[in-house]
Amino acid sequence: MKKVLLWLAITLLILSGCAPSLNNNEDEVVEKENDTKQxxxxxxxxxxxxxxxxxxxxxxxxxxxxxxxxxxxxxxxxxxxxxxxxxxxxxxxxxxxxxxxxxxxxxxxxxxxxxxDRNLTKDQVEDALNKRVEQIEKSGKEVDEEDKEAIRKELQLGLNPAIADDESKKQQxxxxxxxxxxxxxxxxxxxxxxxxxxxxxxxxxxxxxxxxxxxxxxxxxxxxxxxxxxxxxxxxxxxxxxxxxxxxxxxxxxxxxxxxxxxxxxxxxxxxxxxxxxxxxxxxxxxxxxxxxxNEENILFPSDEGEKKYYDQQQLINDFSNKIQEYFPNYVGVIGEGFYVNEELQKLTLEIPLEFFGKGEVIGFTQYTYGLIQEMFQNYYELEVKIKTNKQMESVIYRDAGDKDPVVHIFDK
Structure with missing residues (x-):
């Protein structure tokens, strides 16, 4: 089981910001109806x-x-x-x-x-109906017209369009x-x-x-x-x-x-x-x-769409990536995802894939990244930075919207 190391004396932030809020009441026992209405x-x-x-x-x-x-x-x-x-x-x-x-x-x-599923054409309904009736009658049961009509309705429940030939590229x-x-x-x-x-x-x-x-x-x-x-x-x-x-x-x-x-x-x-x-x-x-x-959307950074619609955020992430490269040149680049409501950024998630060769390296890189976040990213939106190797998550830096200082988790094997 992984232990979580809390870095930079941010324990109080974690306890106050992430712990469940408690009501004074104890757990309440209530009654609800189950499938048998009891x-x-x-x-x-x-x-x-x-x-x-x-x-x-x-x-x-x-x-x-x-x-x-x-x-x-x-x-x-x-x-x-x-x-x-x-x-x-x-x-x-x-x-x-x-x-x-x-x-x-x-x-x-x-x-x-x-x-x-797809709905069925009239011919497909009748073919399926005949097969169903044949199966029922083989079991010794009789099928009347009312039964057949019920089967027809069941066969036409599909909400996707019907096609006569699913091997037809044109019809598909x-x-x-x-x-x-x-x-x-x-x-x-x-x-x-x-x-x-x-x-x-x-x-x-x-x-x-x-x-x-x-x-x-x-x-x-x-x-x-x-x-x-x-x-x-x-x-x-x-x-x-x-x-x-x-x-x-x-x-x-x-x-x-x-x-x-x-x-x-x-x-x-x-x-x-x-x-x-x-x-x-x-x-x-x-x-x-x-x-x-x-009006919600999830935008990938860097991307053509990100540059076109949210140029400032894309440029910020590019600058952040360049700063990281100065410290650790052998990484493949920052991948970002922005969640927007009415074109206002609500949450930015950044993933940094790296190859580390020791825990000290992880701690040092996380410390450096923490400083960049404080310097470069405003706090009006939620921010999450994931530092990963190809095998596992190494550390996470998280800041809720409005908070001054991020919370850091460094995962120990």
Missing amino acids: PEKSIVPSYQLSDENYRTILPYRTSSSRGVITNQVMNRMDIGEMETGLRRLSKAYYDPEKYFFEEGQYLTSDMLYKWL KENPKYLTHILEHNFLKKNEDNTVELIGASIGIAMKSDYAFQTEIGGPTYHKKIDKKTMLKKGKQITQTVLERVRKIDGMSDIPIMFALYREEEQGSPVPGSYVAKTQVSGGDMTIGDWETV
Whole structure:
């Protein structure tokens, strides 16, 4: 187990800035309904990491669609941003000081895989229906017209466009898969009788910016770029259908729901995509009204986009990189990622890949980097600097927005 060395007597900053804020109350035991609608004991922790973080109820219940996102979203950067971004947007609707967070319990894996698939053409529906009926009848059961109609409806749950021939490059490009994933978050409140109940939900809809496909196994991979305007149009249509379906689920028929559209980055992108639009419907509403633009973005530094949109930040990182090279010439360069809201920098993450030959070298380099941060970087945004070798993290320098001095962690093997 790694020990953490705290350098430059910054222990007090860590204890005051990073430790959970404590309420005077002890952990509370509450009752909530389980899948059998019977009350079960749960614990509401008295610890809260900060006023901006949701508390969760224990024992922790994982999502009913656990694992779907890792199978559907190809860029690993998008997986984390989609989840953390949805929680971030939810705070405008569900106050972390009043409500508790729980992973989605209503949209199941089986349900999502059917929704995320392509729809079927009429001929494909009938072919699939005949095969299903044949399988059922082989088991000795009869299938009437009502059963067949139910099967037809089940076969047409896919929210991506239908195509007659998936080996046709033309059809694939004209009808790309737009929808990648649907992410559900639940928010609970504690009642006076010491029970908790669902008071609202947030649902993130992940949409592609680039559709990669093959027309034959082992064949070449083709790409279809999806512009933002088309993605928004399709995403809003899909969201309306999702709302109509969600309202039929027991427990979600009359709660407020916040929907947010997430635009993925390409599969190999070193930075994630971002949420681009959001809306909320009141409890019981079946129709989505106006959408609000979400102006968030993640920018890679150095890059052509970074230089074009945020020249000052890119130049700062270049200058920082040059200063490091004066001290340690055998490194490959600083990699930066800036998170912006309304074109204002909120968080800057810098990664410095190096090769060290001793712990003293790590400490000396970290000390030098710490000084550069104090000299060069303003403190109106969150800053995180990761110093790494090809094997592990060696040290981390972190400063929260508004703080004067950074916190340093040097990891000992």
